[in-house]
Amino acid sequence: MTSYPILNWLEGRHDIYTRPHAVDLQSSVHRNLMANFGDENAAAAFMTSDRSFWRQQVVIRAQHVMRRTYAGTILEIGAGSGWCSSLLSTIPGVEKIYCSDYDPVSVQHLMPQVQKTLGAASHKIQRALGSFNSLPLADEADVVISIGALHHSENLYVTMKECFKALKPGGWLVATEPTLPDSETNHQLQARYKKEDPGSIKKYGRVTLHEENSDHYYRLSEYITAAHCAKFDVFPFVFDVAGNPSADDRVLADRKAAIGFAPNVLFPYFAKTPAKPLFDSLMLIAQKPLDGGCDLGHVLSGQGRSW
Ligand SMILES: C[S@@+](CC[C@H](N)C(=O)[O-])C[C@H]1O[C@@H](n2cnc3c(N)ncnc32)[C@H](O)[C@@H]1O
Structure with a gap:
């Protein structure tokens, strides 16, 4: 079976929201990852790590919120190694996957290696x-997936708007991301950005600050606001060890994302090691309404109104 040639969406499309040197830092991470997927044992260790386990579970369990299974066309943004696209490609109902990233090392070298090691249905995957x-897609994707990618956005509203545009009416965005409580002040967040990343030598071969690789500390309200302004219906699920210990899949299916003003915070009940759970604190599910949604004209959306 023939595979798709690589698409170059960077050519002729302008992204003013790329932080200088951020792509180089990601290239370094992705070169290191080539070793992680160098053979089946190393890949198995990566895929069964506590973090990967959590992220796979989010992808699986998002179907409870969506009340449907993965099918049709999927767009993965910030795919990195593309492990998620590789796994999704094996689902019979999935016809095509756009597996995208802005780092050429990942798209040209890492993704094919990972597809091979994980036994992907590569003929369905368009890198x-x-x-x-x-994003040059409009009304095309049934689902957009972000595994730890959205928090790298330099403009969450623009990124959400692009995902919204790429989706068919009724389509879904599924994201698993770190987030911080709304109680964090700007100064507290600023201090985090200015801290040295302790893992930076290993990941990037040099010392970096947290802000340099475009890692963002978005608060829960910021994700939700950006998604609402992009016209999504939003279902945010927050996880914390102090969260509701009787949480289960029914909570996801009921879409009880909040109780009045308070977010419904859940114990990370599907973590691999419940005694010492490793998890992303936000599972963000958002749907493009079937009628295309409406713009409320709130100033936050950046859309002016003409009377
Ligand atoms: C934390 S990594 C997650 C990678 C992958 N999804 C995974 O689960 O292993 C974030 C990814 O987002 C990509 N990224 C960051 N900003 C991006 C942008 N503006 N457009 C596309 N990809 C971006 C990075 O290159 C990196 O691969």
Whole structure:
């Protein structure tokens, strides 16, 4: 079976939201990852790590919120190794996957290696070199997936708007991301950005600050606001060890994302090691309404109104 040629979405499409040197840092991470997927044992260790386990579970359990299974066309943004696209490609109902990232090392070298090691249905996977801030798709994807990618956005509203545009009416965005409580002040977040990343030598071969690789500390309200302004219906699920210990899949299916003003915070009940759970604190599910949604004209959306 023939595979798709790589698409270059960066050519002719302008993304002003790429931080200088951020792509180089990601290239370094992705070169290191080539070793992680160098053979089946190393890949198995990566895929069964506590973090990967959590992220796979989010992808599986998002179907409870969506009340449907994965099918049709999927767009993965910030795919990195593309492990998620590789796994999704084996689902019979999935016809095509755009597996995209703005780092050429990942798209050209890492993704094919990972597809091979994980036994992906590569003929369904279309690799694309592109930024999630400038996507050339409109009303095409049934699902957009972000595994730890959205928090790298330099403009969450622009990224959400692009994902919204790429989705068919009724389509879904599924994201698993770190987030911080709304009680964090700007100064507290600023201090985090200015801290040295302790893992930076290993990941990037040099010392970096947290802000340099475009890692963002978005608060829960910021994700939700950006998604609402992009016209999504939003279902945010927050996880914390102090959260509701009787949480289960029914909570996801009921879409009880909040109780009045308070977010419904759940114990990370599907973590691999419950005694010492490793998890992303936000599972963000958002749907493009069937009628295309409406713009409320709130100032936050950046859309002016003409009377
Ligand atoms: C934390 S990594 C997650 C990678 C992958 N999804 C995974 O689960 O292993 C974030 C990824 O987002 C990509 N990324 C960051 N900003 C991007 C942008 N503006 N457009 C496309 N990809 C971006 C990075 O290159 C990196 O691969």
